[in-house]
Amino acid sequence: MNDVAMLSFHQVTFSYARTPVLQQLDFSMSMGERVALTGPNGSGKSTFIRLILGFLKPQKGLITFLGKTNATRRREIAYIPQVSNVDTSFPITVEEVVAMGVSERFLGHLDKKQRLKVREAMEYMDITSYANELFETLSGGFRQRVFIARALTHSWKLFILDEPYSYVDQHIQRVLTRMIEEMGKDKSLILVTHSHEFTEKQFPRVMCFHQGKLLSAQTCDPYAEHGL
């Protein structure tokens, strides 16, 4: 495993109004590392991800991604949001959603190479035949597939899956396994989940949110939190 820090949190504190969510949190992950973050609802998992992405700013502490403190490298993050984070009733087609991944060109218009990337990503996720379907008509698992296809259209260093198991889909699990097998040593993966449908081989490092802190799985038994 490479020793260069992919992502680090140093004494990060974040509160919503007067409700503290993360308190003096320290976290670091190296390049090539795969981390599963668990914890019950409201424990701070989503806030943690939103801080990484730059949607939220810490009130105290420092976050660095690939050695930078600002959000200029955010393009190197492939983010799979929770389906509930988007307006699912918006009449947009599957192809249009996937194309968002390569839409940084002028006004979002795609060239030949980008169209090919979109097609390849849809083939990888086995959603090509749904290209012209409306996103709002798809099931939860299919919507997750579309989001993964969108993330696969561009290069990335850090892949973040925010609770993909909300919609358990065998296909997503297969893709995740394949992605881990193919992942280079300069790439990292964070899986946020409140379930435990992953193996130790897939995610050798499991951490758990507890009272605004991130603890290793040995210290904070994620299974115990659910009374399992």
Add this chain to the structure above:
Amino acid sequence: MILTPSTDYDGLMVTFIQLLFNPSVPFLRNAVLAAFLASIAIGLVGSFVVVRKISYSVGAITHASLMGVGIAFFLNLSAVYSQLAITLTAILFGVLIALLSEKTVSYYRYDRLLSIVWALGAAVGILLISLTPGYVSAESYLFGNILFFSTHELLILTVVDIILVIVFSLCYRRFTALSFDEEYLWLRGVSVRRYRVLFFSLVALCMSILASYIGIILLLALMTVPVATVRMFSGILRIVILRSSVLTAFYIISGIYISSIFDLPASSIIVLLAILGYILLFVYIAIRQRMSKIQ
């Protein structure tokens, strides 16, 4: 009353069509032309407004632009400068709302801010109108007059349509992506704020021009009801835009025709027709679904 009441409706339709091509009755032809031109802008902007669920934001921009009406009266501006003052005020409020709608502002706070913007613009506008010497009223901006369009106004409508069609066509992918998942677009390095400001400025331009001609009340109804009707049987946004434009033109022209027969206010008839169309389709779809379940 344009046409004499009669039970011979076929004959009235013929007379209506003859009047459309009668050079001595230009206002009816202009009104029908304006209906087509307004429908393009309404279908385009209204579709985005409905699917983005920003009717309240648009209501706030349109009512706040009453400040522009007040400024125009208070400074006794000419017709051209009045229109400019109204449009610029609307765009200013559009930009303000675009900036306020950023994700960092929570929904409830944003909702409250919209109400403040809505009330502020309207209050200042009415205050300026009341301070203007002589009798002036914002009634035409609220209720408009769908029947009387000058050639100059038709020209302005055409220019607005051209601007809207060109910019919305060029930015279609950006505007849909922005509406669907703004955060992802931001992650990809796209200047979300710039596109949001552009979008709300275009909406403000459309609303201020059309409100000056057909009135806020009719405009807000036409922005939402035909699109809501079309959304019941059309999915793809491009199709929704096209069909709602056609439906809007149909409602306006039918409204003008019916109001001319029965000597009724055209705006009210148009709104009622649109709502009736919505209810009829809603009931039809509900019955059809019930029947298919039984079968």
